Amino acid sequence: MLVARRRILKVRREDVSNVWDFSKVSGVFLESICCKLIRYSRHNLPTESQLPEDHAIPRTLLVELLTQLEIRVGVFQESEVYDIDRARCTGALHFANQGSRTDWIWVQTATEEMFGVLRGRLPAKLVALSKIRNYTCENTGYRVVAVRMLSAVNRGFLPGIHGLITA
Amino acid sequence: MMVDVGTILGLALRIPEGEQYRLVNSRIDLRIFNEVYGGIEYGGYGVSIPVLARNCHDTKHPLANCGEEVKNASPQFARWRLAGAST
Numbered sequence: 313m314l315v316a317r318r319r320i321l322k323v324r325r326e327d328v329s330n331v332w333d334f335s336k337v338s339g340v341f342l343e344s345i346c347c348k349l350i351r352y353s354r355h356n357l358p359t360e361s362q363l364p365e366d367h368a369i370p371r372t373l374l375v376e377l378l379t380q381l382e383i384r385v386g387v388f389q390e391s392e393v394y395d396i397d398r399a400r401c402t403g404a405l406h407f408a409n410q411g412s413r414t415d416w417i418w419v420q421t422a423t424e425e426m427f428g429v430l431r432g433r434l435p436a437k438l439v440a441l442s443k444i445r446n447y448t449c450e451n452t453g454y455r456v457v458a459v460r461m462l463s464a465v466n467r468g469f470l471p472g473i474h475g476l477i478t479a
Numbered sequence: 480m481m482v483d484v485g486t487i488l489g490l491a492l493r494i495p496e497g498e499q500y501r502l503v504n505s506r507i508d509l510r511i512f513n514e515v516y517g518g519i520e521y522g523g524y525g526v527s528i529p530v531l532a533r534n535c536h537d538t539k540h541p542l543a544n545c546g547e548e549v550k551n552a553s554p555q556f557a558r559w560r561l562a563g564a565s566t
Contacts, residue, residue: 319484352481385489397490416491416503419482435491435503436480455484 320382321441321455325403328377331370337377337403338440338458346370349444352456361452374445379405381417381441381457401438414438419459427464436461 328334331349335342346367353363363370379402387393399415400407407413415438422432436459446452493503 319487321484348481352483356483381484381487383487383489399487399490416493418488418491420486420488421482433488436482441484456481457484457487458481461480 318382318384319455321378321443322380322382323378325377325379325405328375330375331373334375334377334440334442340439340458342371343367348458349373349456352454357452357454361446361449363446369446369448372447374447376443376445377403378441378443379403379407381438399438399441401441403440417459419461421461430464434462434464 325337328337331342331345334340335345338345349370350363350365350367353361379400381399381401383397383399384394385397387395399417400413401415402412404412416435417438418433419436420432421434424431426432427434439458439460442456442458444454444456446454491503
C-alpha cells in the first residue's frame with residue numbers, strides 16, 4: 313500500500329529573497345541556477361507556467377530559502393503509523409551549535425521499473441530547499457529542492473551475491 | 480539538479496565502510512548496526528540506536544560523524560544496501 317507522504321518546508325532564512333541571493337548563499341552560479349530552473353519548469357509545470365529559455369525572467373524570481381524539510385513516512389511494517397523524517401540543509405549556517413548540516417535523501421527519480429531493485433529511487437545530497445514564486449505567471453509558486461544526485465551503476469541490478477548495489 | 484519536493488521520499492542514512500565506501504539505507508536497524516560495528520562496545524543505547532542514528536547529533540555516538548565523512552566520498556565508489564530501496 314502506498315503511504316501518503318506529506319512534506320513541509322520550514323525555518324526560512326531571512327537573508328535570501330531572490331535568485332541573486334540564492335546564488336550567493338548556495339555557492340551555485342547564477343546562470344546554472346537559471347538553467348536548472350528552466351529545465352525544472354519544462355519537466356514539472358504545465359505549458360502555460362513554464363519559464364522561457366531567456367534567463368531574464370528566472371533571474372527576477374522571488375525565492376524563499378529554507379533549512380528544514382519534514383517528510384511523513386510510514387513506519388516499517390506498520391500500516392497506520394507514521395514517523396517524521398527531518399532533512400536539514402543549513403548551507404554555511406551552523407546547526408545545533410555544531411558545523412553546517414546537509415542531509416542525504418531518497419528521491420523518486422523515475423518509475424518503479426527503473427534502476428532494478430532501487431525501483432526508481434536514488435540517493436541525493438541536499439543543496440538547497442526553496443520556495444519560488446513566479447510573479448509573471450499569476451504569482452505561481454513551486455517548492456523546489458536542489459540536489460546532487462548519485463547515479464546507479466549497472467542500472468541498479470545486483471552485480472553479485474553480496475547484496476549491495478554500486479553507485 | 481532541481482526536483483519537486485513531492486519526489487522526496489525520506490532521509491537516506493549513511494554509514495562509513497572503509498575508506499571509499501558508504502552503506503546507505505533509509506534506517507539503521509540493530510542488524511545493520513551489529514554488522515558494521517560488531518566489535519564496538521557502546522553501552523547505554525540499546526534499542527534506541529536507530530533514533531539516535533537518524534539525528535546524529537550526539538558526538539559520543541559512533542555514527543555521529545557519518546554526515547561529515549561523506550563529503551570526501553566519491554559517488555562512483557559509494558555503495559548502498561538493498562534494504563534502502565524498500566521504503
